[in-house]
Amino acid sequence: MSAVLSLRGVTKRFGGLVAVNAMDFDVAEHEVLGLIGPNGSGKSTTLNLISGALPVTSGAIALRGSPITQLPAQDIARRGIARTFQLVRLLPSMSVLENVMAGAVFGHRRRWGYEAEAVAQTMLEQVGLAGRGHMAVGQLTYIDTKRVELARVLAGEPRVVLLDEWLAGLNPTELEEGVALIRALRDEGRTIILVEHVMDAIRSLCDRCVVMASGTKIAEGTPAEVLADPEVIRAYLGDDDA
Numbered sequence: 253m254s255a256v257l258s259l260r261g262v263t264k265r266f267g268g269l270v271a272v273n274a275m276d277f278d279v280a281e282h283e284v285l286g287l288i289g290p291n292g293s294g295k296s297t298t299l300n301l302i303s304g305a306l307p308v309t310s311g312a313i314a315l316r317g318s319p320i321t322q323l324p325a326q327d328i329a330r331r332g333i334a335r336t337f338q339l340v341r342l343l344p345s346m347s348v349l350e351n352v353m354a355g356a357v358f359g360h361r362r363r364w365g366y367e368a369e370a371v372a373q374t375m376l377e378q379v380g381l382a383g384r385g386h387m388a389v390g391q392l393t394y395i396d397t398k399r400v401e402l403a404r405v406l407a408g409e410p411r412v413v414l415l416d417e418w419l420a421g422l423n424p425t426e427l428e429e430g431v432a433l434i435r436a437l438r439d440e441g442r443t444i445i446l447v448e449h450v451m452d453a454i455r456s457l458c459d460r461c462v463v464m465a466s467g468t469k470i471a472e473g474t475p476a477e478v479l480a481d482p483e484v485i486r487a488y489l490g491d492d493d494a
């Protein structure tokens with residue numbers, strides 16, 4: 253497997269708490285990797301370490317073999333790792349189109365002006381928001397703000413997409429639309445790390461899963477393999493002492 257992204261011994265401490273403990277995993281080109289685990293197991297922190305939102309305490313992260321550990325977040329974005337956030341982050345004073353153009357301007361490919369606008373329009377179409385670029389982000393429904401955030405990420409033409417609970421908070425109809433959207437990205441051959449609690453989505457979207465509990469990797473394999481693993485089941489049931 254030629255790794256696009258690799259983590260080796262990646263550890264994050266918050267004071268006395270080891271939130272991420274010696275994580276090792278690789279993500280291959282065109283792979284959808286699910287990073288799963290119970291609440292508080294260190295998934296978002298791991299994404300924050302990969303995207304440079306938080307500094308790593310120890311260990312190494314590489315993008316196509318080049319170290320990115322300790323680089324500032326904007327440099328990591330420039331190199332091609334883009335992410336969504338658990339709480340959608342858009343610029344409220346800017347239109348839908350301008351928010352997506354910001355992704356093109358500050359992303360991996362750095363497009364400007366007309367080119368940035370053209371990429372942004374294409375991505376708005378891809379996420380199902382064609383013709384809504386002029387709207388204020390405050391006018392959008394919740395799922396549409398999520399679509400805008402996804403379009404912004406894609407507009408940067410990233411090599412790796414990090415989705416932090418992108419499906420959280422959607423109603424059942426929206427969830428179907430959201431899963432279809434991520435499946436379309438998967439079918440395009442994008443490389444994705446998906447932090448997610450929705451098990452049906454994990455089963456249908458992920459090639460492989462890494463399971464975390466209390467900051468540590470406890471299992472790795474196909475969704476079917478890891479979800480049948482007794483240690484994973486124990487971790488989800490909160491029965492760590494069993």
Ligand SMILES: Nc1ncnc2c1ncn2[C@@H]1O[C@H](COP(=O)(O)OP(=O)(O)OP(=O)(O)O)[C@@H](O)[C@H]1O
Pocket residue numbers: 266269271289290291292293294295296297298
């Ligand atoms: N900035 C921070 N300062 C101190 N502790 C933190 C910080 N961020 C996260 N933690 C702690 O690190 C641990 C891992 O949290 P994290 O948010 O990464 O888990 P998670 O698996 O993403 O959880 P969830 O599924 O609930 O989002 C938790 O104990 C959390 O309280």
